[in-house]
Amino acid sequence: MKRGIVLPFLVFAIVGSAFAQENAPAATPHRRGWLGRILHPFSSERVPQYKDPRLRGLALELQITPQTVKLSEVRQLAMKVTLTNHFKRPVTLEFRTNQRIEIYLKNSAGQILTKWSDNHAITEKPSTVLINPQELVEYNETIATRDLTPNKVFIAEVFFPQYPELRIQQKFLAVP
Numbered sequence: 001m002k003r004g005i006v007l008p009f010l011v012f013a014i015v016g017s018a019f020a021q022e023n024a025p026a027a028t029p030h031r032r033g034w035l036g037r038i039l040h041p042f043s044s045e046r047v048p049q050y051k052d053p054r055l056r057g058l059a060l061e062l063q064i065t066p067q068t069v070k071l072s073e074v075r076q077l078a079m080k081v082t083l084t085n086h087f088k089r090p091v092t093l094e095f096r097t098n099q100r101i102e103i104y105l106k107n108s109a110g111q112i113l114t115k116w117s118d119n120h121a122i123t124e125k126p127s128t129v130l131i132n133p134q135e136l137v138e139y140n141e142t143i144a145t146r147d148l149t150p151n152k153v154f155i156a157e158v159f160f161p162q163y164p165e166l167r168i169q170q171k172f173l174a175v176p
Contacts, residue, residue: 074145083136085134085135
């Protein structure tokens with residue numbers, strides 16, 4: 001009798017969680033449900049540990065579009081930087097200027113070729129950014145590809161000038 005009750009309940013839970021995951025809000029992409037924790041107990045995403053306690057729970061992600069840059073077609077490289085708060089309390093970031101992020105394009109030796117801030121006006125304008133729990137902040141920026149040469153690997157480095165620990169790098173290939 002117990003098997004007859006448990007099996008439909010288990011099927012209902014699996015099907016219900018599958019439909020619930022499709023309708024999950026975009027602000028919580030990294031949140032795992034109880035069924036996911038049971039089926040994959042050791043595959044948790046790691047949140048970086050920072051020396052600054054104010055940055056606890058923040059995770060930085062970088063997406064470069066396109067991943068392989070065709071220099072004959074692309075003049076601007078699109079970058080999407082996502083800062084997610086995985087902590088249980090809001091995180092406050094304070095800035096002295098209107099600049100939030102800095103982007104460097106580097107060659108494979110680590111030399112800076114292009115700085116994002118060279119082409120943008122930066123003014124003294126203090127402000128505060130509050131990131132609530134399980135929410136994220138996105139920065140969509142572009143940077144010129146004029147200093148890139150074909151058939152080489154380059155590094156895109158994004159960081160927050162006010163918070164140097166919030167830093168991420170990603171390699172990409174430039175082709176003719």
